[in-house]
Amino acid sequence: MSDFRLKAFYSVARNLSFTKASQELFVSQPAVTKHVRELESLYGVRLFDRKGNSISLTEAGKLLMEHCERILDDYRKLEYDMHQLNNEYAGELRLGASTTISQYVLPPVLAAFTERYPKMSVSLMDTNSRNVEKALQEHTIDVGMVEGVFRLPSLRYDPFLCDELVPVVCPRGHWAGKEELTLEEFVRVPLVLRERGSGTLDAIEMVLAEQGLKLSSLNVRMHLGSTEGIKSFLRCSNCMGIVSICALERELKEGDFQVIDIEGLQFKRHFCFVSAQGQESDTVLNFMRFVRHFLSGK
Structure with a gap:
């Protein structure tokens, strides 16, 4: 319209x-x-x-441009509200999600959501957490989903899923058979990690800081821009990666990777909805409720 x-x-x-x-x-x-x-x-x-x-x-x-942001947002709200008069959910929903969430958490959720609300037009921007927050501030998305631990005061963060990052290696490599490493051993292990700006690397750095460690004190061989890239690299390498358990469900069942515990380190975090303070539309709130309900039933 x-x-x-x-x-x-x-x-x-x-x-x-x-x-x-x-x-x-x-x-x-x-x-x-x-x-x-x-x-x-x-x-x-x-x-x-x-x-x-x-x-x-x-x-x-x-x-x-200033007027366009308000006008186009009002049009989206108008379309949603008018369809609600007939108990229909319709309109446009622009999502932004960090790479881990968009690849491993959202696909079944979005499949169910679009099936339940076929008149909703849904788009998804897949990027790292910092870029999701930037897109929200620039009004190019309606709501974001991030895995970061550094939070901007102008935005609101609502946890919706607990996640764990696990150290993994190829079971055919140098570290095969090891179940646990000490911190002293861990700092010498060659690592391949996510890129700067990713929520995964933010979470790793926060846990390391709690143990008095800096990323610079580790043996980081390479930074890669995706979890899939890290997994492909590890299959041909003696390096260790630290990735979301959500990304390893199939590989761990099939024995493609082995988890190794690190003494004194546990990389836990929350996936969060991120939105502009006090500006969540009914469309966004309905989507957030749907996601929580869907994940609680898994």
Whole structure:
């Protein structure tokens, strides 16, 4: 129902790219350009300064972007509320989730949610925890799900699932057969860990700090941007990884990996919903209730 010209402009303004906006909106780039030019003609202003291959917002563009955030959010709320008059859940839900959650926790939840509410349009941004928080602050998602331990005071965090990070190795490697390592042994083990900005690495660093250890004191051989990347690396390596138990269910059953305990270390954390303080819409609240109900029944 909302004016698609506003959606086109808002996507270009966020991405500072007509190409990325066309990909995001699933329309041609000339169509995006046409919608933006119609708005410029309507208001008699330039919305973007164009310099070579780059663009930037004009003052008029910055003003329109501020209004767009509120207008498009109101349209989403309107669509939801009007359908609620007929006891229907409909509208748009934009999710952002850290990689571990999006890959190993959310797939069955979203399958059940979209089956239960077929009129809801759901999108998911898969990235690390810091980027999820950034997207929420920039109003590009409605609610996030993160695994981080560093919390921004402007956002609200609600735990919904307990998780454990476990040290794992290939059972055919150097550490095969070991059930536990001392801290002194652990600091010498070659490690492959997640990248900076990931909630997994944040949680590891917090637990290490409780034991007076810094990440720099460990033998970190490599940082990788995904848990799947770490698992693939470990299959061909004598390194140890520290990953979510949620990501290892099948591999542990099939004997592909072996968990090794570390004396005095237990890497536990909570997965959390993250939202703007006091700005959770009914759509978001319904989704959060659905997730908790679904996971409690597993």
